[in-house]
Amino acid sequence: MxxxxxxxxxxxxxxxxxxxxxxxxxxxxxxxxxxxxxxxxxxxxxxxxxxxxxxxxxxxxxxxxxxxxxxxxxxxxxxxxxxxxxxxxxxxxxxxxxxxxxTLNPHPAGQMELNVPRIGREPVPGMQHKYPETVLFFPKQGQTCHAYCTYCFRWAQFVGDADLKFASDDIDQLVAYLRVHPEVTSVLLTGGDPMIMGEPVLKRYIEPLLEIEQIESIRIGTKSLAYWPQRFVSDPDADDTLRLFERVVAAGKNLAFMAHFSHTRELEPELVATAAERIIGAGAVIRTQAPLIRTINDAPGVWSDMWRRQLTLGMIPYYMFVERDTGPQDYFAVPLADAYQIFREAYSSVSGLCRTVRGPSMSATPGKVCVDGIADIAGQRVFVLHFIQARDPELVGKPFFAQYDPKAAWLTDLKPAFADWFPFEGAPRKTRLSA
Known part of the structure; x- marks a missing residue:
């Protein structure tokens, strides 16, 4: 194997x-x-x-x-x-x-309109700058994966329609953007899957970032540990890839390997343990994340087993996401009320070392919204929510409330509680009456 x-x-x-x-x-x-x-x-x-x-x-x-x-x-x-x-x-x-x-909302959260950065008036293709400190970059050669997940919110990248693709091979343009935006301290290479690229190509994207002093961390979003762990063990360039990881760490940057695991079975092969040991040995930190998906992992035991297994392999549980409002969301989505109960039950059954995980979190247009709980306040049942990340940093960490709706599966399904609008919406403008 x-x-x-x-x-x-x-x-x-x-x-x-x-x-x-x-x-x-x-x-x-x-x-x-x-x-x-x-x-x-x-x-x-x-x-x-x-x-x-x-x-x-x-x-x-x-x-x-x-x-x-x-x-x-x-x-x-x-x-x-x-x-x-x-x-x-x-x-x-x-x-x-x-x-x-x-009809399937191929680019959720304003990916094609709201997040596109500019140098002067010129848009920079293949990049997103949703949060002040973080830029996402989509390498052109990384716009596929070792296998596609049926729930993937980036499915539109893989259907062969040029109008739906979002990628760039111009690393110089990324570097130029970073130099005029000193607030950016973290770059996330994503796709597709950057680890589909061979080491010579991956190096072309990573090495220039090592020369930018303000960059504190480089993140790689990948499903390769689950779908092709050979990439780090027996592939011809596995050793070269790990040496590249070592150079990132030696340059004083944090290398965060953002591993997607959707089910415990993906963690069972011994090859995964070997790959993880080699990645961690190269100085990278493996953080794990996945969405909550109906018929695949919508049971507390699946998540608690995953988090415990990840911990034993030296990984850090990071996020439980809510299925995004795109593609076959109606098929895979779990209502927020159920998602919270699944998360709470799984979270309560693991040790504190696994409780680094956050969720259930919605990567919505205004930011990452976490469902903290369901409560009865002033005679009203509500969702208690907060922003983990937000386009407006002033919103981060501040609780807000939504009316309880057992069928709601996304932020846009919710209505504000104890207010006429959500904090990220702002007060609606009063319309003038005509004379």
């Missing part, structure tokens, strides 16, 4: 793989219909080592990477299924898929 070459599976392999889940022809056709809209990619390690095919299609890792027939509205799936059955022209199928994609 450790020395096997990376083998990717794409939509052209989907029908054959689905037979292993014992789906009949009509069920496979519906899944293929969904895959014309939402991206599909996995690899031999995930297929052969992580999925329990005897439990598919209900196996959580199977559901993590394989599209489900009911992830899209029934009418859309029926239309696409009919087109596939009738062998419709590719152009017509693509046009219908693109129409459906536009």
């Amino acid at each position: 450790g020395t096997r070459r990376f083998t990717a599976y794409s939509a052209k392999h989907l029908d054959e793989l689905l037979k292993r889940a014992r789906l009949d022809e009509e069920e496979r056709l519906k899944v293929r219909a969904v895959a014309t809209v939402l991206p599909f990619r996995t690899n031999a390690y995930v297929v052969d080592e992580l999925i329990d095919w005897s439990a598919a299609p209900d196996d959580p890792i199977y559901r993590l990477v394989f599209p489900q027939a009911d992830m899209l509205p029934t009418t859309d799936v029926a239309r696409l299924t009919g087109m596939l059955r009738d062998d419709a022209p590719k152009a017509e199928l693509l046009a219908e898929a693109n129409r459906i994609r536009q």
Whole structure:
């Protein structure tokens, strides 16, 4: 397992793989219909080592990477299924898929409009600057992953539509931006998955950041430890990659390896432990995060087991996220009230060393909003919330309240309590009466 070459599976392999889940022809056709809209990619390690095919299609890792027939509205799936059955022209199928994609909020939280930084009047492509101290950079060569998660909020990056892509290969432009923004102390390389890049390419993006004195930390957002731990153990450039990590630390920067683990099973292979040991040995800090996903990890025991296993491997539990308002959110979302109860029960059953984790947190347009609890105040049941991060730093850490709604699954589903507006909205302007 450790020395096997990376083998990717794409939509052209989907029908054959689905037979292993014992789906009949009509069920496979519906899944293929969904895959014309939402991206599909996995690899031999995930297929052969992580999925329990005897439990598919209900196996959580199977559901993590394989599209489900009911992830899209029934009418859309029926239309696409009919087109596939009738062998419709590719152009017509693509046009219908693109129409459906536009109904799925492909870029949540104003990613294409609100977060784009500028040098002077010129926008800087492939970057986001949502919080004062942090810039996100999307390397062009990192705009894919070892496998795609079915819940991924960045699914639009992977469907081949240039209008939905968000990336850059101009590291000089990033450096120029950082030099005129001394408030930025942290750079997050994200994607896709930056660890899909080989060491020579990854080095081109990281090494220039080591010369910028104000930068205190470099973060790498990645699912590679779960989907291809060989990247740090047996891949041809594994040792070179770890030496690059060592150079980051030697330059006085904190290297934060932001590892995405969605289920305990992803942590079970011994290869993951070996990879984690090597990454930590190179001086990086591994912090773990994932969204709460219905049918995959929506049980307290899954999270408490994950956090404990991560702790034993030297990782730091960091975030439980709420599924974002994009793509198949209606399929995967867990109501906020349930999310809080799952988090609270899992949190209460682990030691203090695991309680570094924060959540459940919504990465919404105004910032990261954490659900702190459900309380009865002045005769009213409310959600107690606070900003972990905010576009407006003045909002960070200040509690605010929303009316309790057992069905609410996102910030925009909530209404303010004890006020006419939320703190991030500001007082509405009074309209003048006409004379």
